[in-house]
Amino acid sequence: MIRFENVTKRYRGTKKPALSGVDFEVQRGEFVFLVGASGSGKSSCLRLILREDVPTSGRVAVLGRDLRSLANRKVPYFRRHIGSVFQDFRLLPSKTVYQNVAFTLQVTGSSRGFIQQAVPEALALVGLDGKQKRMPHELSGGEQQRVAIARALVNRPQVLLADEPTGNLDPATSVDIMQLLARINAGGTTVLMATHEAGFVDQMQRRVIELRDGEMVRDEVHGGYGDTSNIPRLVPEEVRGAAAAAALTAVQEVQRQTADLSVVRAALAEELAAQRTAAADRGPDVEAEPSPRTVEPPQTVEPPEQAFTPEADETARIVEPPAVVEPPAVNRPRTHPITVPNVDVAELGVADRLGLSDEDDEEVGPTS
Ligand SMILES: Nc1ncnc2c1ncn2[C@@H]1O[C@H](COP(=O)(O)OP(=O)(O)OP(=O)(O)O)[C@@H](O)[C@H]1O
Incomplete structure (x- = not known):
């Protein structure tokens, strides 16, 4: 589903590569934490997967496509299958909460009826029902991030990329969001999450890929965060x-x-x-x-x-x-237990539009 083959990324004007010889493969349905100190290359990986950037050498394949050979005009279409949540929200400042979430569905031609049903459901899932008419600047940072998560989910992604999705949320909301991500993953959506949240990584015991100075130093099936010495101590x-x-x-x-x-x-x-x-x-x-x-x-x-x-x-x-x-x-380290429930995805009520259904997407072929 996502494959990195000996990927090196060197930004213009920099001596050291941001990524160096990175190799990994993420299978459909996996939940993978991408960890590492600030500057270790996590965001660079996510940008390559989203085709926001291209590798200097090596190959990145996502959903069966070698992204090198993906024509620029097909990139927006390709990205429909990847939900992304980043620290900098990327909301449209002149649109309401509702319009922000609806926007991606509108540009991909979803019917008005579907949008009217899907958007409120996605907003309810992230706890933002009742704030549909707010503008982004009328929301807290945490609320803005939740809008971004709703927007990522509403587009039925096969893959959900999350770059510190809980970075701006309070601990209780963060746990809710992690549980939500776990449930979405349990329904079949592949989740790749870059994070500094050692507590979540340790509790969830999912696959962990660790980067250090652009090199992959660990790929562990049921890993913990590992060395936390680079995380500021409380x-x-x-x-x-x-x-x-x-x-x-x-x-x-x-x-x-x-x-x-x-x-x-x-x-x-x-x-x-x-x-x-x-x-x-x-x-x-x-x-x-x-x-x-x-x-x-x-x-x-x-x-x-x-x-x-x-x-x-x-x-x-x-x-x-x-x-x-x-x-x-609220100031203590995050110790809320994360229980990953046995999920009946239908229970979510929005499984099909959150990318939880089993149906294969024929528009982008299977991972080669
Ligand atoms: N556009 C860019 N131009 C030049 N250098 C860059 C660019 N983007 C990232 N870098 C450098 O590449 C390296 C990896 O950055 P990256 O953002 O991928 O790290 P990260 O692990 O995501 O860090 P953080 O946890 O702080 O988000 C860093 O040294 C960074 O300074």
Whole structure:
């Protein structure tokens, strides 16, 4: 279905090839993760598959076509069979959500009735029903990406290419999207997904192709993400966050205490006594009663530094944060379990228009 034969891609003006001697074959119905550090060549692979670019040497065959011999005029037609979701959304800014999803169907000549049924269903699948009339600029980044996913699905792709499709989505939505992709794949659509999401790769245990500096260094049937040392760690952030949260908790505690009038009264009385003692020490020419200024509330209401600083410092030093300083779930690494269901594709209700049906496409021949 997708075959790379000794593919090298060298961009103009660069010394090092973006891809070097890459060889792999993806069979119909597979779900493949393409992993590797930033700049390792993942997007270059996807661009070659989409025929957005051509290899410097070697051969790329997709859906039975050698893309070298695919005439430019046939490229749009070829791309009908490949849904693509990229990080930069590629939405049409002057069209509504509905129109963006409908657009690809319109240009490929789908009937109005089909479009009216398929577009809302695709939008519902990605959780965007009710936002059909919005313009892209009226959506969050995550919502824009979901429009792009709906658009990719609505065209009944045989292959779905996804370049960091969850990169701009919150963790819960990301899991939903991964489950959706898994279900679509279970229905027969080939999915090739470039990602940095080690958690998803590890949980799903699908085939993993790893690139390093343009070379393929791993092709594992049920792989995990592998070396994650190039992924920025959240741990230092968590420690800093814990210290900050601990300090905040301490301050809030002091604020809570000072909000209690008995504490304020006690502090005022203490201050008053201190003033009186000082006045007595200075002798009779000094004011016996403190002026209002000497006991003005801010000085006494505000917590004395030593009342909370040590406590804050103490808590901040704790490496294992207590439950109260645990960072909010949204900031934690993605640990939501991904359950890949046994799929009855018919259950989706839109199987045929999501490329889930068994029917072969005769317009592009089988992979040679
Ligand atoms: N149009 C281009 N012109 C020149 N060099 C390019 C071009 N596109 C990509 N490159 C270079 O090719 C190499 C591979 O880039 P590519 O975008 O394929 O990596 P990637 O693995 O997808 O990275 P990321 O995870 O950051 O998206 C990089 O060194 C990049 O700088």
